[in-house]
Amino acid sequence: MSDHFRAFSFVDRILSDKQGKAIVGQYQIPDLIRKFPMSLVAESIGQCAAMSSMAAVNFKHRPVAGIASVVEFCGCARPGDILKLEVSLTRADEEAVAYSGVAWVGDKPVAKLSNCLGPMVLMEDFDNPVAVRKRYQLLVDSGAEPDAFGGVESVDFESVEKSDGEREGQFTVPHEAAFFGDHFPRRPVFPGTLLMDLKLKFVADLIVDLEGGPWTVVGMQDVKLRSFMPPGELLELSGKVDKIDGEQASILVQSRKGKRRNSSARVMLEKKIL
Amino acid sequence: MSTEISQAEIDAIYPQVAEIVADALGCDEDEVKPDSSLINDLDAESIDFLDIVFRLEQEFKVKIPRGKAMEEARGELSEEEFEQGGIVTDAGLAKIKTYLAEIPADRIADPLKSAEIPKLFTTETFCKMVVREQKG
CATH class of the missing domain: 3.10.129.10 (Hotdog Thioesterase)
Incomplete structure (x- = not known):
């Protein structure tokens, strides 16, 4: 089975999206993984911003990691938790995406990202634009099946x-x-x-x-x-x-x-x- | 709109700009000089340019549009008049020398590859970008 949209994808539903302005998404942390590091909670916020920004530029570009001025870890996210991801974007164009966002578990924020900036790269150099567009639409329409993520190997x-x-x-x-x-x-x-x-x-x-x-x-x-x-x-x-x-x-x-x-x-x- | 920029206008914002450049590049403020080439002298990467512009926009409440510096440097020249085959034309070179007047002439290669233009940018270049937007 392909690892695309499975091995490192942390948004499985888009609840609302004002493309390039604001997006609310959701991610259900699989029950069966041992732990879900807070850095991956931060990743899920970033991926939510990425979805909105890619839609805003018609999937011709995609953002990559760049700058996060402030990352706050203010709670814990455990296997089985559902993350609600709220992101506001101040910029989404062919050069960069700028955003801030919060991940919630229930009514508690568990991670906050402020003043993040991701440079845009040409989508076709990194991924299949058609597949990414289709994935976005799936997340908006019905959502993806949860539990695709099986954890990441630790790096020595x-x-x-x-x-x-x-x-x-x-x-x-x-x-x-x-x-x-x-x-x-x-x-x-x-x-x-x-x-x-x-x-x-x-x-x-x-x-x-x-x-x-x-x-x-x-x-x-x-x-x-x-x-x-x-x-x-x-x-x-x-x-x-x-x-x-x-x-x-x-x-x-x-x-x-x-x-x-x-x-x-x-x-x-x-x-x-x- | 006046595009003339006085040294006093640059001096007025230089300390803040130098602090931003130092913060963005993770270097000591002492290392940042008005004529430091961000790429050649301070090891800046393209992400650092984005970072610096982002921080300048927040600090000075201005918007520095994408490609603004290149557009201003080109002036009334069309892209074809400014560069051909990745090399800046003679007319383009004259424009660059005027726009980046703060940069010693011996730093500007002839012929100059257009991709090399960002290597010329100094701390003062960013001061001028901010002042232009403030005046604009």
Whole structure:
């Protein structure tokens, strides 16, 4: 069975869409998967925005991950939960989509994205425009069958302490993975939200060792992906304590390919238990 | 609409623009100079240009339309008069040198590939984009 619209698709119904302006979607997290990382909740908000923006440009372009100024993790999403995805778009044209959005479980927000910007690429370079248009229509009309997603394979990484409050490491983008069949069929690239998840794991030891804790990850800021990550690419990771200010702290985490910075983000911490 | 931009107008917004460029590129503000080429000196990628324009629009409450800089640089020249086969024409080159007057002439290659034009953009170029929109 094809992985397209299965292995890395997190909107299974569009409840309303003012194309390029506002969209409300829904995603039922499959019961049978072990866990659903918060980074994938963020991905579902982004995919909802993508649907509306692609419809706005007649499926000639599609957005890819770029910038998320603020990502807040304010709750939990578990297997079996239904995410309601509300997104407002301030821009959707051939160059970029700009949006903010919230994922709800019941009446509680679990994740918020603010001031996100995704550059548009030519759809036909990455995916089949006809198939994507058909998928959009299916989501609007009757919705897709839930439970298509079977989880993602974890990606191994190396991490060593460089100095107090600083770690470095590396990882290789998998050569093969089911999600490449969906992200994207014509040009497989490692999803930015999986890199986000990997970064959170990479800095876990820094968080445990950070003075004044225990600290809880409450989100990420200034998240930026600057270049595509094809299968098999080796990337270096670095993380260092950025700021400790009373009840809040942040860790700057970056990835590099050689000398070029490929991505960056600040992991935001608070002294509280979610 | 006056398109003349004074140094005082640029100086007035430069600190904010430099801060935005530094934030977007994740570098120290000290590294950002008025004549820094964002691509050659500060390692900017195309996503960074989008980011910077997005931040400038929010900070200065202006709208910088897509392709605005290239359109303004071209002036009254048609696309064919401005570039042929990916190379900027002599007339186009003269327009570029006028539009990007802040850039030392020796940085502008001759012949100049049109795809290389963004490499010329400096922090001051972005200041001028904002001032133009503020005045427009």
